Amino acid sequence: MSAATGTAPGPAAPAAELEDVARHYPGGVRALDGVSVRIEAGELVGIVGPSGSGKSTLLNLLGTLDTPTAGAIRIGGHDVGALGDDARSALRATGIGFVFQQFHLAANITALDNVADGLLYTGLPMRRRREKAAAALRRVGMADRAGHRPHELSGGQQQRTAIARAVAGDPALILADEPTGALDTATGEVVIGLLRELNAEGAAVVVITHDREVAAGLPRRIQVRDGRIAADERTDGARSAAVGGVRP
């Protein structure tokens, strides 16, 4: 079974594309307004901006957890507006991985089970889910902690487990909302390094960060202010991942 997005043959479709997207809330709150942005397959993008500027709103739209009040969104070639709730769920199950500031790990089960349960909605049988979970934990360097429960892990280890869960199904798009927000600087660097590695292996990664240094190290930075894109800069350097990189 192949992921529904990102693995289409021919020239890679963009991982995500927003066209004049707005997200308004009742009461006149314009969380996002007139946002157009294109994220290529395999790209590594940072989203920066002050608190309340609309970063999370943007990420939720990219992740199809939310729908825009205006404009069009395409994820891996799918016109999200044309998909029903079930199809969007299926798209998330195989095409998109999420990492949250608060980890969102189930407390009473092991790291391995947390990662394996991340694949529950892909339709893989339990044995395959556990195999892939074990592989994902190896990828994030957590193989030796697979049997630990979240409370037996440090914050950094918990976030690595959450990242393993996000990447276990090999999604084409990984979305991380302030993944280092609950971690100290050193641990945060490890987590960002991990996201870079995963990006190098082929997935497009979009990461919201408050950390200026972290942001500066990313090949592309989208600056959000008052619900609009204030700047969209790229640095061409040795540290940036190849656009449209080949997946393993």
Add this chain to the structure above:
Amino acid sequence: MGGRRRGAPRAPVPARLSPVDLLRTGASGLRARPLRVVLSALGIAIGIAAMVAVVGISASSRAELDARIDRLGTNLLTATPGDSMFTGETAKLPKGAAAHGERVGGVRRISEVAQLDDASVYRSDRIPKGESGGITTYAADLGLLDTLEVEMAQGAWLNEATSRYPAVVLGAKAAAQLGITEAGPGTLVLIGAEYYSVVGVLDPVELAPELDRAALVGWGVAGDRLGMDGHPTTVYARADPERVDEVRELLGRTLDPENPNEITMSRPSDALQAKEAVDAAFTGLLLGLGGVALLVGGVGVANTMVISVLERRGEIGLRRALGATRGQIRGQFLVEAMVLSALGGVAGAVLGGLVTACYALWQGWLVDVPLWALAGGAAVPVLIGAVAGLLPAMRAARTPPTQALGAG
């Protein structure tokens, strides 16, 4: 899956959860909160336990009563004179009534007794007259023991010889009341003005409990020494079990041909059978109470589920982010509610079965817990859980994923 055109891929289709995975997700929320599971399943468990125990105890009691009726037979008939409305004195049957009755077709055995009103019974002459203690003296014919199918607890029944001499057989309660522990020629009680030897003590007579408080003397001695006039006061008859109704009809007319309407015929086993009907009505009432407990249990489960859904918005958001559809979230919480009350149901069925077994054994009954009650006790809560969980599950499914994650 090939042949997908670039730019217009087919809409992704969600994968179905296998039944095992559905059950696992449903149980996962319960495993995390064992104490809450126990407390909210308790209501269901109590309701089911009460209902299973009520059904089980009443079934066991009925089985016991059936066995007792079987053992005692339903073919004993009792004939007594009806209330004589005009004459003030104790009504009596005609002399030789039993002998007449013997000729009725379908009568297997028949015996008569005559109540002797003026023959009080005492342990000795030192006991004041007022304390006769409700023991009644009867003259009995020799066939009475066989007609009643009762055994001797001690000693022997009257025979041709002892029935002509001052000898007495006591009913079980009468013996206890007089303090008789051993029957024998040396054990004496005072009847009227003379001492009688206690030659035997009867076992309790279940179908003729009036004889438990009786002092039975022979027909001959009663006539000679206690002023018995030969009129019986009660006739006992054992009928062919197939012809009981017919015998009951005929016997009434035969025993007192001159006043056939003044005889009261009764069938003592009817009282036992009536007890079964009363038990059934009482069981219905108790079942209703168990149903109320079950309803309260269902409300408890619904309440727990509502709280659970509110508390677990973070988990719901995460699952939605991982690709769960609304239907799969709904299914998870519905299964959780069903598993929760099913646990209560199984615990209740086991508890109800144990209560029944203990009660029945304590009463010395047969244990009879109907299988349908156990199966129903385990299965019905699944339905209750489905109903109780429906609204909370729908609410969980409707929770917007972004809001759910933000709250978590």
